[in-house]
Amino acid sequence: MIGAEISLSLIGSAIVLLLLSLGYWQWRKKYHQSIMNLGSPSKRQGSWWYKNRYTPSLPLASPYSGKLVQPKIFATEHLRDTSTNSTHALDEAFPYQRREKFFSPTELTLLQALEKVFQPYPYRVFSKVCLTELLDPSTELSSDERRIALERLRRERLDFVICHIGTGAIVGIITLDEESKREQLDLQLHERFVDIALLAVGIPSIHITAKPDYQTTVLRQTLQESLKLPLLVSVAKISTIIGTCPKCGQPLKRVKVTKGKLAGRQLRVCSHYPRCKTLLPENSV
Structure with a gap:
């Protein structure tokens, strides 16, 4: 009796493992099919070695995070027949539609x-x-x-x-x-x-x-x-701008220094001074 119970237990375990294996492979098959449904190797015509030259396997992680990221479009290769210029082929390979306007x-x-x-x-x-x-x-x-x-x-x-x-x-x-x-x-x-x-x-x-x-x-x-x-600033003044500040991009204006070591010299000063303290010699580009 004990041996029979053990045999039944083993048979039951084997059946459970078999069902789990079948379920896994069914899921795996659907998963790969969902990735390869856009002009994939499985739909190619020709010898078995040609149809299996490419694999639908993708990296298990995005290069920017640790999450599993496998978008469909990454598995898409080239159009199966580019010479036909078929709109239907394009629709299959690239599941997008055009927006009519760029701005709302x-x-x-x-x-x-x-x-x-x-x-x-x-x-x-x-x-x-x-x-x-x-x-x-x-x-x-x-x-x-x-x-x-x-x-x-x-x-x-x-x-x-x-x-x-x-x-x-x-x-x-x-x-x-x-x-x-x-x-x-x-x-x-x-x-x-x-x-x-x-x-x-x-x-x-x-x-x-x-x-x-x-x-x-x-x-x-x-x-x-x-x-x-x-x-x-008036348009006339804008037209006489002598340059732009290399730091902030604002117009430069010409000033004559009256005090300090640079007294008497003409400099180009950012119009955002003192917020931007760029000072350039008059002969600078």
Whole structure:
């Protein structure tokens, strides 16, 4: 009786292991099929060695974090028949659709208003810029910490970036406050992170509430006060700018020193002095 009970127990254990193994391989099969469903090696025609030249196996970890990240599109190789120029083949290989417009109506309205404000001045507006274009992780971080910090920056996008066209210097950031963003806590947290990061590195920023229309004079005054841009200077004066500051990108003005060791000399001084204390000799480029 004891031997029979042991045999039944072993048989039961074997059946359970068999069922678990079958379940695992079924899951594994579906998993690989989900990765390879976009023009994959399993669908190729030809000899077995050709169909299996490539493997759908992917790295078990993202290079930026320790999580398992295996997007479908990473397993996609080349189109199976590029000579046919088939739209159907493209749809299978790249599961995307085109957006009709780059800007939302509120973004376009503010952009047009900013273009009017900056038209006579040496500034240009760039939109939807990734935060990694402005910031880099600290060199004091370890390699793992740098990867995590860089991944955090990659998640953030800036609505509008203002640059000086003469030097390429970043002079300010504009965030568009839309009604839809105020109701989403995750977007608020993202914007809070961006604000703190910009403040930490000394890049001025401002939030502008979305409106159906903007008054150019009011918007110019707001940018002048918040970003410290010389937007109230006349166009005639702008045309006589003698250069741009290599540190902050603001216009340089010519002054004659009356006191001190440099008395009697003419220098180029940043228009943001004393906030920016750049001093250049008159004959500098």
